[in-house]
Amino acid sequence: MTQPENSPFHAAEIAVQKRLGVADQVAQYSGGIRKAMPMQHRKFFCELPFVILGLVDQQGFPWCMPLFPGAAALSGHSGFITSPTDTRLELQALPALTHLLNLDFAPGRKVGMLGIQLHTRRRNRMNGVIGEVAATGFSIDVELSFGNCPKYIQTRELQWVKDESAALSVDSAVVVDGIAEQAKSLITQSDTFFIASRTQLMDSDPRHGVDASHRGGKPGFVKVEGDTLLFPDFSGNRFFNTLGNIESDGRVGLFFPDFSTGNVLLAAGRAEVLWDHPSLNEFEGAQRVIAVTVEKSTYLEKFMPVTGELQELSPALDGTGVWKDRKPSAAATYQSLKLMEKRRESDKVTSFYLAPDSGETIKDYIPGQFLPVEIRLPGHKQPLKRHYTLSSGRAAGRYRITVKREENGEVSKALHDHIQVGDVIHAGAPAGQFTLRQNDHAVVLISAGVGITPMIAMLEGLIHEVNQGAAARPVWFIHATQNSQSHLFADELTQLAAQYDWLHLHTVYSRPLPQDKPHKNHDSEGHISIELLKHILPFDQYDFYLCGSEGFMRSIYKALVSTGVQKANIYYEFFGEGTIGEIDSSANIAGKAQVSFSQSGVSGEWSSDDGSLLAFAEKLSVTAPFSCRSGNCGACMAPIKKGSVAYQTPTSFSAEAGNALLCCAKPAEGSAEVVIDI
Helix, strand or coil, X not given: CCCCCCCCCCHHHHHHHHHCCCHXXXXXXXXXXXXXXXXXXXXXXXXXXXXXXXXXXCCCCEEEEEECCCHHHCCCCCCCEEEEECCEEEECCCXXXXXXXXXXXXXXXXXXXXXEECCCCEXXXXXXXXXXXXXXXXXXXXXXXXXXXCCCCCEEEEEECCCHHXXXXXXXXXXXXXXXXXHHXXXXXXXEEEEEEECXXXXXXXXXXXXXXXXXXXXXXXXXXXXXXXXEECCCCCCCHHXXXXXXXXXXXXXXXXXXXXXXXXXXXXXXXXXXXHHHHCCCCCCEEEEEEEEEEEEECCCCCEEEEEEECXXXXXXXXXXXXXXXXXXXCCEEEEEEEEEECCCCEEEEEEEECCCCCCCCCCCCCEEEEEECCCCCCCCEEEEXXXXXXXXXXXXXXXXXXXXXXXXXXHHHHCCCCCCEEEECCCECCCCCCCCCCEEEEEEEHHHHHHHXXXXXXXXXXXXXXXXXXXXXXXXXXXXXXXXXCHHHHHHHHHHCCCEEXXXXXXXXXXXXXXXXXXXXXXXXXXXXXXXXXXXXXXXXEEECCHHHHHHHHHHHHHCCCCHHHEEECCCCCCCCCCCCCCCCECCEEEEEECCCCEEEEEEXXXXXXXXXXXXXXXXXXXXXXXXXXCCCEEEEEECCEEEXXXXXXXXXXXXXXXXXXEEECCCCEEEECC
């Protein structure tokens, strides 16, 4: 295969891109793959406590492994990497398994490196060659540097183990044929692994070499069949570096970490892309299946000097499955639902009651989950898909979704204005992880506006459990809205509070009407603040659940953490950029702005609750390119023809002059109008 000289991709990568019909689109944002590291990446790498390496052994197999600070750097646990220039990294550590794995670790050899921050879901990659090798470390000379899609990273807070010298010991390690037996349970329970792959040619061309990457999924997304591993390939940045390498050479290395114990599995074998595997119609979210036949592996106990508890699975996993609960067929994924009832809850919010059209039963769900809805509208070749939270805790043979009519939202307007009782829409199985934890903690449900919907469902679920004999736990239902006209489920909540003495309500009106009386319609005026929460809540062990606009959740989350609430006790459903706790309050963001998409001929008024410009584009049904949604890959970069933007969350990718990263950008203060050329 030949490859264009000006492309950063090798021939096999381009072949995969062409096979999947994305080559032209990928070429448009391939400028994010550079021959030198931007300053953001250099700073990022230098702050990491560990990195993932891809190195080749003497037989040509790549191995994937973590690199932690050497003994001299362990006291600080970070900062073991320096970057004297934009084309070099110096690492004060050496791979611990060079002799065990018979690695070809020498100057001039190819190396792939992945830097990843589990607590912020950021990752960047760099491919290069080994420079100098010394007694306590080595250097890497950069050939290619690029941001990477963090879509499926699970959030973890890492802790260093006490006996670090014992954790780094490899004296008892052995390499066995196939998969080490004691590692199979680790594999099937993993939500994270790393993969190293290589090109067939290993020459001076910077596109040829070793690559290290990350894969994430729900526990159970990797299947063991003898010495073969099967895992799905979900939607990503469409560079197809790993798939291209598999098509080029096929040899790969896998690294499975057990973050609870520090145990690891390292394996090497041969991979194949199964383009038409029968499971593609049954495994939710899978676009392809990868099969790896493991030829050799090593299982090391307490190899990692860190452990870490899972904080949160990636929200992107809501649309993915696992092997053990494969769906019966693609056709059965979506079910026809008839609209049985429309009930107006306020001037802008309506509840829709849906039941199967063909006599089937609805699918079970957990209160707090959402319903994927698919609606066909005139002027759209493909159905429009939206996720709406189920606002009822008990199914009773039908679903209830409660939807706010958005002037610029095509689907919400169609539901309110055109879909009538008796009409049929399509919906997938309920999904989502924003559900009540099973413990005895007191529960605090904090919501704003239409964010009340999952809270109502959770409350109804708790009431059902109590009515079935479960012990009641204290619940505080704290809700913010403008006034009685926008107050959803007010009568229902009042009746429930009168019936159950463990339920405590507090409603905050920001713009009360003249007829709204304190302690009748609402309890206080203004906004939910940490001072209000301190006043309402007695001392106890709480689990906090948050739902509302992005700005609302960020402010409440930040306030709770600042007063000592553990992050592990705060739950939320967050689809904004970055992480909920990561925001630059000094960024000058506009309150409102008129945003136009010039090529699409669509415009609308953006407000701070609309989130990023990418989220706003999607709200207006404008097709905008994207991949990582966190400012790492550059896929969403678009020209700004008028106005300016600002960023409240850090980005690893630097937008070119006159452009913006739509996934993180918002209209800047002082920009009354922003025009985007898409």
